[in-house]
Amino acid sequence: MRISLTGLNHKTAPVELRERLAIAREKLSTETAELLSYDGVCECLILSTCNRVELLVCHEREDPGLPGYLNRRFSVDAAALQPHLYNYKDADAVRHLFRVASSLDSMVVGEPQILGQVKESYFAARDVGAVGPELERLLQSAFAAAKKIRTETRIGASSVSIASVAVDLARKIFGSLEGKRVLLVGAGKMSELAARHLMQQGAGSLLISNRTHERALAMAAKFNGHVIRFEELLARADEADILITSTGSTEFLFRAPHAQQFLQRRRNRPMFFIDIAVPRDVDPAINRLEGIFLYDIDDLQSVAAANLADRGGEARLAESILDQEIERYKHRTEALDVVPALVDLQAAAEEMRQAELRRNHAHLRSLTAEQQEAVDAITRGLMNKFLHQPLLMLKAAAREGDSARIEAIRAAFQRESRNGHSEALGPETSLDSAEQSGEAKTLLSKS
Amino acid sequence: MFLLCLQVAVALYGLASMAVLVAVFGHRSRWARLCVVSSVAAWAFHAVSCTEMLAVAHRWMPVGMHEVQSVLALLISTVFLLILWRYRTLSFGVFALPLALLLAFVPALGPDKYTFSSPLVRSGWLFVHIVALMMAYAALIFSLTASLLYLVQERRLKNKRWPGFLEWLPPLETMDQIAQTTLVLGFCGMTVGLFAGSLIAQEQYGAHYFADPKIWLSFLVWGLYVVMLFVRRSTGLRGLRAVYMSSLVFIAMLSVWAANLFSSVHRFGAP
DSSP states (O other): OEEEEEEEETTTSOHHHHHHHOOOGGGHHHHHHHHHTSTTEEEEEEEEOSSEEEEEEEESSSOOOHHHHHHHHHTOOHHHHGGGOEEEEHHHHHHHHHHHHTTSSSSSTTOSHHHHHHHHHHHHHHHTTOOOHHHHHHHHHHHHHHHHHHHHSSTTTSOOSHHHHHHHHHHHHHSSOBTOEEEEESOOHHHHHHHHHHHHTTBOEEEEEOSSHHHHHHHHHHHTOEEOOGGGHHHHGGGOSEEEEOOOOSSOSBOHHHHHHHHHHTTTOOEEEEEOOSSOSBOGGGGGSTTEEEEEHHHHHHHHHHHHHHTHHHHHHHHHHHHHHHHHHHHHHHHHHHHHHHHHHHHHHHHHHHHHHHHTHHHHTTSOHHHHHHHHHHHHHHHHHHHHHHHHHHHHHHHTTOHHHHHHHHHHTTOOOTTOOOOTTOSOOOSOHHHHHHHHHHHHHHO | OHHHHHHHHHHHHHHHHHHHHHHHHHOOHHHHHHHHHHHHHHHHHHHHHHHHHHHHTTOSSOOHHHHHHHHHHHHHHHHHHHHHHHHOOOTTHHHHHHHHHHHHHHHHHSOOSOOOOOGGGGOHHHHHHHHHHHHHHHHHHHHHHHHHHHHHHHHHHHHTOOSOGGGGOOOHHHHHHHHHHHHHHHHHHHHHHHHHHHHHHHHHTOGGGGGSHHHHHHHHHHHHHHHHHHHHHHHOOOHHHHHHHHHHHHHHHHHHHHGGGTOSSTTOOOO
């Protein structure tokens, strides 16, 4: 099974393109199911955040042609899309996924949201049966690596998430946040986090507006805030000094004439718009108005870049942990790949033993039942002793990821490789293969 | 003795000017502490120097270019320390401390050769008149600087250039508050100064004194000041338009200073 990863992110594509490909959370399962039905795809997962859209697939064929899928599915011109896409295969795809889950590829390195978003994608894919053993193993390893990096480095310790970047920017405008009012439009996780940061930094009060009034009420209860009905949003938005918006609206909620009215009502006191939504909620033209400051997802990237420099050391440490985790994943995969070889060897030896016992059946017939049992035990013991060393070597080779040694051991016993041909020790197996596979796995786990 | 104090103050202003540059541009907290300590020490020596200088002359009014420069430097240093104390920002020191250093440097070289012999210089009202107006000048310099920095920070935030050389700029709202507060302070200084000056003029020269170009220009500046304050307060004017207004008043104020050349009565010569 091969792994392919195709997508675009904040480094390769502008927000205008990303927002065209963005998949809403509620549509993630449907889209994943759609991708699973694509020719050649065995297992798959779609990761869609405000910063990236990525398709991760396991496939048998050489290449399922994921860029073509994106073109057709999202009706984006191939020529426009192609320069912004990246396409990783096997080891590169694994590394990329590990980096994404560990937030090393994030716009704000170390931000914690991405792991949750990858997990969300995983649950959505699992729900539609798109996660098989290969992807399961890969994703669980990626989650474990991300967790390890978070605990063993200080990568998430300093406030460099989009939320804290927003707080920093608010401070550049307002100085102290004491007494400042924050309006949350939409109830996304990211905006909730930004609001929480702002409140922790001393922001006075929180106003919440959401299309679903009940959800706004629930959030208001959670943050001890006040609700503004969505219909009254434009009439009351000027009450806020900081406006964080992250709705799923496909059209701008705030345009320049609205902002002009806000400024008039606020007697030109500055207003800070943080537009986390993709597609964007705020018309970029309003940033031209004096007293209005607008930052969208892409704008925050420049701020994040500054923080990135400060955490270079931690990121380097995280990369080295990531290398180890990728190696561990590789070994684990190869170890699991060696299970069929172990089973194969044991089965072949057992078959040889049975064949010899059958051949000498005439001589052994005169023996008593107890004597026959003793012969059986002796031959079995001999066989196990004979196999003991090669099996140990096979396990060690798997542990060390030494595929050449694995192939050499296979060749020594004239067993066919995974893609090979010869079958010197006999084609039939007399033992229950599932049982043997279980034994082999037990052997491996003991090692 | 006052000259020695002033020379020490100048040396300390020099140290503070250097420290503020390293502290602000290099984000060094040790240098920030050095800047604060040397600024406060410079102010103390400077204040002692000015007091002694006027006490020795048996008057409270600074006369002659050296004395005026020295007092103006002291006022600028005072406003800087007030801003530092109130807003906890050193950034204004980047402009204020070198300016104080430059203004105090020449007076520190030696006493002024030219003095005014008019007995009016011993009048308390004239002291109030001069010092209040100088305070207005100092405050307006800060207000204009704050408005300009506001504009730069606003452009920076809008253009989203992070990080950069201007990382040291204080937050927008802090600069707006400084601009507003110093404007009010300057207005108070100007009102008191003009009131004291008018009283002296009425007493000494009568109504014809008010026909002097320097005088009516001064009242024009006061009028502009009132308009600017009203507009800023009522509309919350900020940014580019605020800079235009502050610059206009500042230029008008400079022209009042320059109007001494055309003034027939505002010369403090012997009567």
